[in-house]
Amino acid sequence: MNELLRSLIPATEKQSTYVTIVDNSENEYELDKLNAIREDYSKAFSEISVKAAPVNLGYAAGHNLAQRSVGKGRCAIRMLLNPDVRILRGTIKGAISELTKTRSNFASVETVEKGITTDGEATMELLTSRTRPNGHAVFGPRQAYPGGHCLLVTDEAWFRLCGLNESYFLYCEEIDLTLRAKRAGLDHSSPIRALAVQHEGGGTTKTSDGELGITATYHSARSRIILYRSFHNLWPFIPSVVAARSVLAGIKFWKGFRCEAMSEIKGMAAGFRWRGEKTGDGV
Template identity: 35%
Template structure:
């Protein structure tokens, strides 16, 4: 018996997300605008009221899980979804504009891209600069204030958000992914646990011939920091950036990237960024690194 795929499988991973998840789920029907779709939420061991809120819903399937990481949760949500043409990855602290998903899907089909990213705004309506360039040695410091692409990973120029174009990668709060692309890449790399998984996925997709395209025709709002950032999550973010760079460029260049990262975090710590000191110690002493990353076997994280 032939199974007809649905248009879109929406997948969400929650972790202590009771402040936001209802707004996201409430925004989905209008955002789909007549498309056939499913919603699967994987909860990574929330200890707040997230599960109680989800259990009261009838518009999503809820999968209880221990916290195996964001990428693992996303992969599980996709596996538990019906057969589909495209996968809509959503952070629980995002909301979608009406008819956003058909607009994303039209770009996905027309361009043959693997990933499409929408125009995202902050809570106050300001543009959220979600587009990014590939990591390089020159961009390790995040020198956005220079405005020079050579030194800037984050794309700040407002004009870049007015037109449809290909990008290296985009922040993964709201992304529509071709289901074949997701399957052929084997989903997200679960070794990152948290942070850099969308960077890795988009860059691997590009390697395989699947572009990431930005479109201003679809809109969404993202609160950002919905699960908060602690010293540990900041450390995970920085370590994963080093791991990603090493995996894509090799050990020698990664040592340079690592050294620059240490210097940058020391500078940030001396300027008063309290989360940077624990990161410095974790970079220099692998035994202090979060065990969830499994990156404590060598100074240069693998």
């Protein structure tokens, strides 16, 4: 968190900046550390606060909690940042200007990950639900969306869309936002070039060997089923997605990752049991 905030200071360029850190740890020691960091940076931003979540809210509800602390109309854009992100160059003012010129509602930013520079967007293969960074081979029908590690959303669009969909705990929040925005006539823009970030990639969801852990595997499967059930145009792809995820579970089981394989199956089952429950209250 220290590195993220330190990199954010030059990007503000005297722009009014309101920073809210959400603590999902449910750990008093971690909360104390974040409050100490808040004190260290109290003069670096217009406002900085720490919100302790009563339970681990996940990505969507956690970001919604953060954004509720900054009322409607107080800022031009909402900037959602993962803790494994560092600002490399550019300014928030420049990003606002670029969004305004293109009349865009939300966008990704240029991203460096594992030494490779991309536009920060990703694409989902609709037949399998596999996601790939832009520039990688994708087969069949697809849907592009801005990556959630650094997501810029205009204030108007954020409140019109009621923030992120809290039906998701992890994964698919950004593509859900993209599809809801498209339905509302708020298409996202080309990636912003006025700002660039470095992203560790999976730093918040993967194990030390680079694989998804049991919890992440469960939510990856659950979120995909919820996503496909939520949009009528995705319903025809549900059978192929279930088949692809089942094959993936079988491969994990064969390789000896039996807990991960069972998490895949349990996650899909939870997605089909879902009846609109949310982890928080929205914006």
